Amino acid sequence: MSKKAETKANSNIHNLWPTPILRKKFPQHRQVNPQLAKLFYEHRRTNDKVNGPVYSSTDDLLLRYNEPALNQLFKFISDSVFEIASAVNATFWEYSRSKKMHMNVVGAWFQIQNGYGFHETHNHGNCSWSGVYYVQVDDQETRESHEALGPMNGVTRFYGHHVDVIGDGYMDSENLYLQSTSFDSKPEEGVLVVFSSHLKHMALPYEGKKDRIIVSFNAQVHGDKGDELFSYNFF
Known part of the structure:
Protein backbone atom coordinates (compact mmCIF):
# COMPACT_ATOMS: atom_id res chain seq x y z
CA MET A 1 0.00 0.00 0.00
CA SER A 2 1.37 3.45 -0.88
CA LYS A 3 0.45 6.72 0.74
CA LYS A 4 1.19 10.38 0.08
CA ALA A 5 3.61 12.00 2.53
CA GLU A 6 2.00 14.07 5.30
CA THR A 7 3.52 17.53 5.78
CA LYS A 8 1.06 19.13 8.21
CA ALA A 9 1.66 19.11 11.96
CA ASN A 10 -0.01 16.14 13.64
CA SER A 11 -1.40 16.72 17.14
CA ASN A 12 -1.18 12.98 17.84
CA ILE A 13 2.62 13.02 17.57
CA HIS A 14 4.77 14.22 20.47
CA ASN A 15 8.31 15.39 19.72
CA LEU A 16 9.94 14.54 23.03
CA TRP A 17 13.29 15.39 24.58
CA PRO A 18 14.41 18.28 22.38
CA THR A 19 18.07 19.29 22.14
CA PRO A 20 18.24 23.07 22.71
CA ILE A 21 21.14 25.11 21.33
CA ALA A 37 42.65 38.74 20.61
CA LYS A 38 45.45 41.02 21.81
CA LEU A 39 45.16 39.61 25.35
CA PHE A 40 45.22 36.00 24.13
CA TYR A 41 48.21 36.43 21.81
CA GLU A 42 50.13 38.09 24.63
CA HIS A 43 49.17 35.26 27.00
CA ARG A 44 50.48 32.68 24.55
CA ARG A 45 53.69 34.64 23.94
CA THR A 46 54.53 35.13 27.62
CA ASN A 47 53.30 31.83 29.06
CA ASP A 48 54.02 29.05 26.61
CA LYS A 49 55.65 30.42 23.44
CA VAL A 50 53.87 27.67 21.46
CA ASN A 51 52.72 28.23 17.88
CA GLY A 52 51.34 24.83 16.82
CA PRO A 53 48.11 24.16 14.86
CA VAL A 54 46.04 24.42 18.08
CA TYR A 55 46.94 26.35 21.22
CA SER A 56 44.72 25.92 24.28
CA SER A 57 45.11 27.95 27.45
CA THR A 58 44.38 26.55 30.89
CA ASP A 59 40.77 26.90 32.05
CA ASP A 60 41.45 29.57 34.70
CA LEU A 61 41.05 32.51 32.34
CA LEU A 62 38.73 34.47 34.66
CA LEU A 63 41.04 33.91 37.62
CA ARG A 64 44.07 35.18 35.71
CA TYR A 65 42.61 38.32 34.18
CA ASN A 66 40.29 41.08 35.36
CA GLU A 67 40.02 42.80 32.00
CA PRO A 68 37.05 44.99 31.00
CA ALA A 69 36.71 43.25 27.62
CA LEU A 70 36.64 39.81 29.22
CA ASN A 71 34.17 40.94 31.90
CA GLN A 72 31.93 42.48 29.27
CA LEU A 73 31.91 39.26 27.26
CA PHE A 74 31.10 37.11 30.27
CA LYS A 75 28.23 39.38 31.27
CA PHE A 76 26.77 38.62 27.84
CA ILE A 77 27.54 34.91 28.31
CA SER A 78 25.85 34.87 31.72
CA ASP A 79 22.72 36.52 30.32
CA SER A 80 22.68 34.04 27.43
CA VAL A 81 23.03 30.98 29.67
CA PHE A 82 20.09 32.20 31.75
CA GLU A 83 18.15 32.83 28.54
CA ILE A 84 18.34 29.21 27.42
CA ALA A 85 18.30 27.66 30.91
CA SER A 86 15.17 29.52 31.98
CA ALA A 87 13.42 28.71 28.68
CA VAL A 88 13.90 24.95 28.96
CA ASN A 89 13.52 24.74 32.76
CA ALA A 90 10.61 27.16 33.30
CA THR A 91 8.08 24.44 34.17
CA PHE A 92 10.46 22.74 36.61
CA TRP A 93 11.68 25.93 38.27
CA GLU A 94 8.08 26.70 39.24
CA TYR A 95 8.28 23.80 41.74
CA SER A 96 11.75 24.59 43.02
CA ARG A 97 12.28 25.78 46.58
CA SER A 98 14.72 28.34 45.18
CA LYS A 99 13.46 31.75 44.15
CA LYS A 100 16.74 32.86 42.62
CA MET A 101 19.20 31.08 40.33
CA HIS A 102 22.95 31.72 40.20
CA MET A 103 25.36 30.86 37.39
CA ASN A 104 28.91 29.79 38.25
CA VAL A 105 31.59 29.61 35.58
CA GLY A 125 31.98 17.22 32.48
CA ASN A 126 31.32 18.93 35.83
CA CYS A 127 28.82 21.38 34.32
CA SER A 128 25.33 21.67 32.86
CA TRP A 129 25.98 24.23 30.12
CA SER A 130 28.98 24.88 27.88
CA GLY A 131 29.65 27.35 25.14
CA VAL A 132 31.91 28.59 22.38
CA TYR A 133 32.34 32.24 21.42
CA TYR A 134 34.03 33.14 18.13
CA VAL A 135 36.54 35.95 18.69
CA GLN A 136 38.33 35.89 15.34
CA VAL A 137 38.01 33.93 12.10
CA ASP A 138 38.04 34.56 8.35
CA ASP A 139 34.83 36.01 6.91
CA GLN A 140 32.45 33.41 5.47
CA GLU A 141 33.34 33.93 1.80
CA THR A 142 37.10 33.65 2.45
CA ARG A 143 36.71 30.73 4.87
CA GLU A 144 34.46 28.69 2.59
CA SER A 145 36.63 29.30 -0.49
CA HIS A 146 39.41 27.11 0.94
CA GLU A 147 40.34 24.64 -1.81
CA ALA A 148 40.38 21.53 0.39
CA LEU A 149 38.11 22.30 3.35
CA GLY A 150 35.40 24.38 1.67
CA PRO A 151 32.26 25.22 3.71
CA MET A 152 33.34 22.86 6.53
CA ASN A 153 36.44 24.97 7.21
CA GLY A 154 36.53 25.65 10.98
CA VAL A 155 32.93 24.61 11.63
CA THR A 156 31.83 23.50 15.12
CA ARG A 157 29.90 20.26 14.69
CA PHE A 158 27.38 18.98 17.26
CA TYR A 159 26.21 15.35 17.25
CA GLY A 160 22.72 14.11 18.09
CA HIS A 161 22.19 11.68 20.95
CA HIS A 162 21.26 8.86 18.58
CA VAL A 163 24.48 8.97 16.53
CA ASP A 164 25.97 6.04 18.49
CA VAL A 165 23.03 3.69 18.01
CA ILE A 166 22.08 3.97 14.32
CA GLY A 167 25.27 2.45 12.89
CA ASP A 168 23.87 -1.08 12.67
CA GLY A 169 20.19 -0.11 12.64
CA TYR A 170 17.83 -0.86 9.77
CA MET A 171 17.10 2.09 7.49
CA ASP A 172 14.24 2.59 5.07
CA SER A 173 12.05 5.49 3.97
CA GLU A 174 10.14 5.41 7.28
CA ASN A 175 13.09 6.41 9.48
CA LEU A 176 15.25 8.53 7.19
CA TYR A 177 14.94 11.35 9.73
CA LEU A 178 17.45 9.45 11.88
CA GLN A 179 20.10 10.15 9.26
CA SER A 180 20.17 13.74 10.47
CA THR A 181 22.86 13.22 13.11
CA SER A 182 24.69 16.54 13.31
CA PHE A 183 24.33 20.32 13.37
CA ASP A 184 27.10 22.56 12.01
CA SER A 185 27.62 25.95 13.66
CA LYS A 186 29.42 28.20 11.21
CA PRO A 187 32.18 30.24 12.87
CA GLU A 188 31.37 33.95 12.75
CA GLU A 189 33.04 36.71 14.71
CA GLY A 190 30.88 37.81 17.62
CA VAL A 191 28.61 34.75 17.67
CA LEU A 192 28.05 32.77 20.88
CA VAL A 193 26.77 29.19 20.96
CA VAL A 194 25.47 27.76 24.26
CA PHE A 195 24.70 24.03 24.48
CA SER A 196 24.08 21.24 26.98
CA SER A 197 27.49 20.07 28.16
CA HIS A 198 26.78 16.38 27.50
CA LEU A 199 26.40 16.97 23.75
CA LYS A 200 29.25 15.49 21.74
CA HIS A 201 30.91 18.05 19.50
CA MET A 202 34.15 18.82 17.67
CA ALA A 203 35.98 21.66 15.95
CA LEU A 204 36.63 20.67 12.33
CA PRO A 205 40.03 21.42 10.72
CA TYR A 206 40.65 25.08 9.98
CA GLU A 207 43.08 26.99 7.80
CA GLY A 208 42.75 30.67 7.08
CA LYS A 209 44.36 34.07 6.67
CA LYS A 210 43.24 34.88 10.20
CA ASP A 211 43.68 32.52 13.15
CA ARG A 212 40.47 30.99 14.42
CA ILE A 213 40.25 32.25 18.03
CA ILE A 214 37.51 31.10 20.37
CA VAL A 215 36.58 31.40 24.04
CA SER A 216 35.05 28.29 25.63
CA PHE A 217 33.45 27.93 29.05
CA ASN A 218 31.69 25.50 31.38
CA ALA A 219 28.92 26.70 33.68
CA GLN A 220 26.70 25.43 36.49
CA VAL A 221 23.35 26.94 37.51
CA HIS A 222 22.27 26.49 41.14
CA GLY A 223 19.27 27.63 43.14
CA ASP A 224 19.74 29.80 46.23
CA LYS A 225 18.10 27.06 48.34
CA GLY A 226 19.77 24.14 46.62
CA ASP A 227 18.92 22.10 43.55
CA GLU A 228 16.62 19.45 45.03
CA LEU A 229 13.27 19.46 43.29
CA PHE A 230 11.60 16.17 44.21
CA SER A 231 11.32 14.44 47.58
CA TYR A 232 12.51 10.84 47.62
CA ASN A 233 10.95 10.06 50.99
CA PHE A 234 8.23 7.45 50.40
CA PHE A 235 7.15 7.13 54.04
Whole structure:
Protein backbone atom coordinates (compact mmCIF):
# COMPACT_ATOMS: atom_id res chain seq x y z
CA MET A 1 0.00 0.00 0.00
CA SER A 2 1.37 3.45 -0.88
CA LYS A 3 0.45 6.72 0.74
CA LYS A 4 1.19 10.38 0.08
CA ALA A 5 3.61 12.00 2.53
CA GLU A 6 2.00 14.07 5.30
CA THR A 7 3.52 17.53 5.78
CA LYS A 8 1.06 19.13 8.21
CA ALA A 9 1.66 19.11 11.96
CA ASN A 10 -0.01 16.14 13.64
CA SER A 11 -1.40 16.72 17.14
CA ASN A 12 -1.18 12.98 17.84
CA ILE A 13 2.62 13.02 17.57
CA HIS A 14 4.77 14.22 20.47
CA ASN A 15 8.31 15.39 19.72
CA LEU A 16 9.94 14.54 23.03
CA TRP A 17 13.29 15.39 24.58
CA PRO A 18 14.41 18.28 22.38
CA THR A 19 18.07 19.29 22.14
CA PRO A 20 18.24 23.07 22.71
CA ILE A 21 21.14 25.11 21.33
CA LEU A 22 21.30 28.90 21.64
CA ARG A 23 23.15 30.85 18.96
CA LYS A 24 23.25 34.66 19.09
CA LYS A 25 25.53 37.60 18.35
CA PHE A 26 27.24 39.78 20.96
CA PRO A 27 26.25 43.39 20.14
CA GLN A 28 29.59 44.84 21.32
CA HIS A 29 31.79 42.30 19.53
CA ARG A 30 33.44 44.83 17.19
CA GLN A 31 34.85 46.76 20.14
CA VAL A 32 35.58 43.82 22.44
CA ASN A 33 37.01 41.16 20.11
CA PRO A 34 40.23 42.99 19.09
CA GLN A 35 41.03 43.53 22.79
CA LEU A 36 40.43 39.84 23.51
CA ALA A 37 42.65 38.74 20.61
CA LYS A 38 45.45 41.02 21.81
CA LEU A 39 45.16 39.61 25.35
CA PHE A 40 45.22 36.00 24.13
CA TYR A 41 48.21 36.43 21.81
CA GLU A 42 50.13 38.09 24.63
CA HIS A 43 49.17 35.26 27.00
CA ARG A 44 50.48 32.68 24.55
CA ARG A 45 53.69 34.64 23.94
CA THR A 46 54.53 35.13 27.62
CA ASN A 47 53.30 31.83 29.06
CA ASP A 48 54.02 29.05 26.61
CA LYS A 49 55.65 30.42 23.44
CA VAL A 50 53.87 27.67 21.46
CA ASN A 51 52.72 28.23 17.88
CA GLY A 52 51.34 24.83 16.82
CA PRO A 53 48.11 24.16 14.86
CA VAL A 54 46.04 24.42 18.08
CA TYR A 55 46.94 26.35 21.22
CA SER A 56 44.72 25.92 24.28
CA SER A 57 45.11 27.95 27.45
CA THR A 58 44.38 26.55 30.89
CA ASP A 59 40.77 26.90 32.05
CA ASP A 60 41.45 29.57 34.70
CA LEU A 61 41.05 32.51 32.34
CA LEU A 62 38.73 34.47 34.66
CA LEU A 63 41.04 33.91 37.62
CA ARG A 64 44.07 35.18 35.71
CA TYR A 65 42.61 38.32 34.18
CA ASN A 66 40.29 41.08 35.36
CA GLU A 67 40.02 42.80 32.00
CA PRO A 68 37.05 44.99 31.00
CA ALA A 69 36.71 43.25 27.62
CA LEU A 70 36.64 39.81 29.22
CA ASN A 71 34.17 40.94 31.90
CA GLN A 72 31.93 42.48 29.27
CA LEU A 73 31.91 39.26 27.26
CA PHE A 74 31.10 37.11 30.27
CA LYS A 75 28.23 39.38 31.27
CA PHE A 76 26.77 38.62 27.84
CA ILE A 77 27.54 34.91 28.31
CA SER A 78 25.85 34.87 31.72
CA ASP A 79 22.72 36.52 30.32
CA SER A 80 22.68 34.04 27.43
CA VAL A 81 23.03 30.98 29.67
CA PHE A 82 20.09 32.20 31.75
CA GLU A 83 18.15 32.83 28.54
CA ILE A 84 18.34 29.21 27.42
CA ALA A 85 18.30 27.66 30.91
CA SER A 86 15.17 29.52 31.98
CA ALA A 87 13.42 28.71 28.68
CA VAL A 88 13.90 24.95 28.96
CA ASN A 89 13.52 24.74 32.76
CA ALA A 90 10.61 27.16 33.30
CA THR A 91 8.08 24.44 34.17
CA PHE A 92 10.46 22.74 36.61
CA TRP A 93 11.68 25.93 38.27
CA GLU A 94 8.08 26.70 39.24
CA TYR A 95 8.28 23.80 41.74
CA SER A 96 11.75 24.59 43.02
CA ARG A 97 12.28 25.78 46.58
CA SER A 98 14.72 28.34 45.18
CA LYS A 99 13.46 31.75 44.15
CA LYS A 100 16.74 32.86 42.62
CA MET A 101 19.20 31.08 40.33
CA HIS A 102 22.95 31.72 40.20
CA MET A 103 25.36 30.86 37.39
CA ASN A 104 28.91 29.79 38.25
CA VAL A 105 31.59 29.61 35.58
CA VAL A 106 33.67 26.56 36.57
CA GLY A 107 36.10 26.84 33.67
CA ALA A 108 36.95 29.34 30.93
CA TRP A 109 39.72 29.15 28.36
CA PHE A 110 40.67 30.21 24.84
CA GLN A 111 42.01 28.42 21.78
CA ILE A 112 43.97 29.66 18.78
CA GLN A 113 43.66 27.39 15.74
CA ASN A 114 45.12 27.36 12.22
CA GLY A 115 47.16 25.14 9.87
CA TYR A 116 44.52 22.38 9.72
CA GLY A 117 44.32 22.24 13.50
CA PHE A 118 41.19 20.61 14.91
CA HIS A 119 39.68 19.39 18.19
CA GLU A 120 38.45 15.78 18.23
CA THR A 121 34.94 14.72 19.31
CA HIS A 122 34.34 15.25 23.02
CA ASN A 123 31.89 16.52 25.63
CA HIS A 124 32.32 18.43 28.90
CA GLY A 125 31.98 17.22 32.48
CA ASN A 126 31.32 18.93 35.83
CA CYS A 127 28.82 21.38 34.32
CA SER A 128 25.33 21.67 32.86
CA TRP A 129 25.98 24.23 30.12
CA SER A 130 28.98 24.88 27.88
CA GLY A 131 29.65 27.35 25.14
CA VAL A 132 31.91 28.59 22.38
CA TYR A 133 32.34 32.24 21.42
CA TYR A 134 34.03 33.14 18.13
CA VAL A 135 36.54 35.95 18.69
CA GLN A 136 38.33 35.89 15.34
CA VAL A 137 38.01 33.93 12.10
CA ASP A 138 38.04 34.56 8.35
CA ASP A 139 34.83 36.01 6.91
CA GLN A 140 32.45 33.41 5.47
CA GLU A 141 33.34 33.93 1.80
CA THR A 142 37.10 33.65 2.45
CA ARG A 143 36.71 30.73 4.87
CA GLU A 144 34.46 28.69 2.59
CA SER A 145 36.63 29.30 -0.49
CA HIS A 146 39.41 27.11 0.94
CA GLU A 147 40.34 24.64 -1.81
CA ALA A 148 40.38 21.53 0.39
CA LEU A 149 38.11 22.30 3.35
CA GLY A 150 35.40 24.38 1.67
CA PRO A 151 32.26 25.22 3.71
CA MET A 152 33.34 22.86 6.53
CA ASN A 153 36.44 24.97 7.21
CA GLY A 154 36.53 25.65 10.98
CA VAL A 155 32.93 24.61 11.63
CA THR A 156 31.83 23.50 15.12
CA ARG A 157 29.90 20.26 14.69
CA PHE A 158 27.38 18.98 17.26
CA TYR A 159 26.21 15.35 17.25
CA GLY A 160 22.72 14.11 18.09
CA HIS A 161 22.19 11.68 20.95
CA HIS A 162 21.26 8.86 18.58
CA VAL A 163 24.48 8.97 16.53
CA ASP A 164 25.97 6.04 18.49
CA VAL A 165 23.03 3.69 18.01
CA ILE A 166 22.08 3.97 14.32
CA GLY A 167 25.27 2.45 12.89
CA ASP A 168 23.87 -1.08 12.67
CA GLY A 169 20.19 -0.11 12.64
CA TYR A 170 17.83 -0.86 9.77
CA MET A 171 17.10 2.09 7.49
CA ASP A 172 14.24 2.59 5.07
CA SER A 173 12.05 5.49 3.97
CA GLU A 174 10.14 5.41 7.28
CA ASN A 175 13.09 6.41 9.48
CA LEU A 176 15.25 8.53 7.19
CA TYR A 177 14.94 11.35 9.73
CA LEU A 178 17.45 9.45 11.88
CA GLN A 179 20.10 10.15 9.26
CA SER A 180 20.17 13.74 10.47
CA THR A 181 22.86 13.22 13.11
CA SER A 182 24.69 16.54 13.31
CA PHE A 183 24.33 20.32 13.37
CA ASP A 184 27.10 22.56 12.01
CA SER A 185 27.62 25.95 13.66
CA LYS A 186 29.42 28.20 11.21
CA PRO A 187 32.18 30.24 12.87
CA GLU A 188 31.37 33.95 12.75
CA GLU A 189 33.04 36.71 14.71
CA GLY A 190 30.88 37.81 17.62
CA VAL A 191 28.61 34.75 17.67
CA LEU A 192 28.05 32.77 20.88
CA VAL A 193 26.77 29.19 20.96
CA VAL A 194 25.47 27.76 24.26
CA PHE A 195 24.70 24.03 24.48
CA SER A 196 24.08 21.24 26.98
CA SER A 197 27.49 20.07 28.16
CA HIS A 198 26.78 16.38 27.50
CA LEU A 199 26.40 16.97 23.75
CA LYS A 200 29.25 15.49 21.74
CA HIS A 201 30.91 18.05 19.50
CA MET A 202 34.15 18.82 17.67
CA ALA A 203 35.98 21.66 15.95
CA LEU A 204 36.63 20.67 12.33
CA PRO A 205 40.03 21.42 10.72
CA TYR A 206 40.65 25.08 9.98
CA GLU A 207 43.08 26.99 7.80
CA GLY A 208 42.75 30.67 7.08
CA LYS A 209 44.36 34.07 6.67
CA LYS A 210 43.24 34.88 10.20
CA ASP A 211 43.68 32.52 13.15
CA ARG A 212 40.47 30.99 14.42
CA ILE A 213 40.25 32.25 18.03
CA ILE A 214 37.51 31.10 20.37
CA VAL A 215 36.58 31.40 24.04
CA SER A 216 35.05 28.29 25.63
CA PHE A 217 33.45 27.93 29.05
CA ASN A 218 31.69 25.50 31.38
CA ALA A 219 28.92 26.70 33.68
CA GLN A 220 26.70 25.43 36.49
CA VAL A 221 23.35 26.94 37.51
CA HIS A 222 22.27 26.49 41.14
CA GLY A 223 19.27 27.63 43.14
CA ASP A 224 19.74 29.80 46.23
CA LYS A 225 18.10 27.06 48.34
CA GLY A 226 19.77 24.14 46.62
CA ASP A 227 18.92 22.10 43.55
CA GLU A 228 16.62 19.45 45.03
CA LEU A 229 13.27 19.46 43.29
CA PHE A 230 11.60 16.17 44.21
CA SER A 231 11.32 14.44 47.58
CA TYR A 232 12.51 10.84 47.62
CA ASN A 233 10.95 10.06 50.99
CA PHE A 234 8.23 7.45 50.40
CA PHE A 235 7.15 7.13 54.04
